[in-house]
Amino acid sequence: MQIGVHGLVFTGTFDEAGIRTAIEGTQRAGFDLLELPLMDPYAIDGALVGRILGDHGVAMTSSLGLDAAHDLSSEDAAVSRKGEALLERAIDVVAEAGGAHLCGVIYSAMQKYTAPATPAGRAASAAALARLGERAQQAGITLSLEVVNRYETNVMNTARGGLRFLEEIGHGNVHLHLDTYHMNIEESGMLEPVLDAGERLKYVHIGESHRGYLGTGSVDFGSFFRGLSRLGYDGPVVFESFSSAVVSESLSNTLGIWRNLWDDSDDLAAHANRFIRDQLRAVETIALH
Template identity: 50%
Template sequence: MTTTHPKETPTVDQRNPIGVHALVWVGGTRPDEIAQAVQRTKDAGFDLLELSLHEMETLDLEGTRAAAEEAGLALACSRGLAFDADVSSDDPEVVARGEKILHQSLDVVSGLGSTILTGALYSALGKYGRPLSDAGRANVVSVLRSLAQEAAGRGVSLGLEICNRYETNVVNTARDALRLADDIGEDNVFIHLDTYHMNIEESDFVTPVLDVADRLGYVHIGENHRGYLGSGSIDFPAFFHALSRVGFTGPITFESFSSAVVSPTLSNDLAVWRSLWTDGDDLARRARGFIDTHLAASASIDA
C-alpha cells in the first residue's frame, strides 16, 4: 500500500482530471452530505466529484452546483436502475418507467452543470436469472438512442459502464460495450471502463483499453475487493500503461465502497457486506497519490 501524499508526487504533465466517488465520503445526497463531500474532495486534492443519482429527490441542484464551482470541482453523475424500471426488460411498462428515470436523471445532470451521465444506464443493477432477450436489447438501444439525442442538445455525454455478470446481463466486456454503442449510433455515447469489473470479466487489463481506444470516455479505478488501492491483486501498472498508450485524457475516478459509509439500501444493491475501511480521508488521500504515481510512471515509460 502506497503512503505517497499527492503533494509529494513528482510533477508531471497531467492531463486527466482525477476524481473520487462521493460514496467514499457520505452515504446520501442531502445538502449537509453534499457540503461535506465537496469539502473533503477539495481537501484531498481531487479535481472532480462523482455523484450517484440513487437519491435524486434529496439533491439540491442549485446548492450543489454552487458548492462545486466555489471549490473548483467538476461534477460527474452516475446511476443504475432497479428491476421495476429496467430498460432491458421485455415489459413495456417497466421499460417506460426506466426511460422516465433516465430522462429525469438527465435533467439533474444539466441542472448541476455537469457534462457526464454514466453507469449501468442500460439495465437494472443486480443478478439476472436469464440471458438478455433480443426484445430487451432492442429496448435498450431505442431508449438510449433517444436519451443520447436529448443529451446532445444539452452538451451531455452518456457513458456505458461495463459491469460484471453479477450486476447485469447486458454489457460485461469492452467488446459488448462497443457493439452496444455502435447500435445506439450516437456520437456522444462513450465507453466507461472500471478495473473492479474488468478483474472479473476481462482476460487482462490491456486489451480492453486498446480495443476501446479513443472511444474511452471515463475510468473507474478500484481494487478487486474495493478497498485500498495497491492492497489487492489488480495489475495497475499494465492498466495505466495501456491508458497512456491510447492517449486517454478523460477523468480517472477512484471508487470504493464500505458498509461504514454507504447507506444500507445501496449497500444491499452493491453487495457491500463488510467494512473494508473506516477512514475515507486516509483512503482517498492514498488513492490520489497512488493514481498520480502510476500516471507519472506510465508517462515516463512512453516518453
C-alpha cells in the same frame, strides 16, 4: 485529465448536508472532481449542487445504476419508459449542476439476472439510449455505459461486448465506461480492453479487486494505466470504493459489502489520489525509455 472520487467514499446520503460533505472531502483529498451518485435524481437540486461545487472549485460528473422498476432493458414497455424518464431527469440534473458527464449502469437494472438479455430487451434499451444520447448531446452532456460483471447485468460484461452494444444503439454521444474492479473479473487482461475500446472510452473507474485500498489487491494497474497512456486517454479517472462505515445498511447490502476494508474516508481518499497520480506519472516516463 481530471482525477476524481466517488461520493460514496464520503457519505451515503445526498441531501444538502451530504452533498457538502462529499464536495468538501473531494477538495480535502486533492481531487479535481466529484462523481455524484444520483440514487434519486428527483430528489437532487442541480442548481444547489452547482453552487456548492463553485464555492469549492470542484468539478462534477454523475452516475447511477437502474433498479428493476426502471430497467431500460425490460420487455415491459412501461418499465422501460419509466427508466427512460428517470434518466431524462438525471440528464437535467447534471445540466443544472454544470456537469458534463453521466455514466454508470444506465442500460439495464444493476442486478443479478437469471437468463441472458433477450433481443427484445436489448432493442428496447438501445432505442431508449439513442434518444437519451440525443437529449444529453443537446444539453452538452456525454453518456457512458459502465461495463460491469455478470452478477450486475446481462447486457454486456466486457469492452468488446460493450462495443457491440454501442453498434446496436447507433448514437455518437453514447460511449463506454470501464471499471478496473469489473475488468479484473471478466476481461482476459487489463491492457487489451482499453485499446479495444479506443476512442469510445470516455470514462474510467479505478477500483481494487476487493474495493479497498488501491495496490493491496489483485488488479494489474500497471497494464491498465499503460493502456490509457497508449490510447492518449484524457477523460475522467475516478476512484470508487465502498464501506458500510459510510453508506447505509440497505445500500451496503445492495453493493454486497459483507466486510469493511476501511473506515477512514479521508485517509482512503488521499491515498487513492496519490496512487492514481503516481501511476499516471510513471507511465508518462515510459516515453523517456
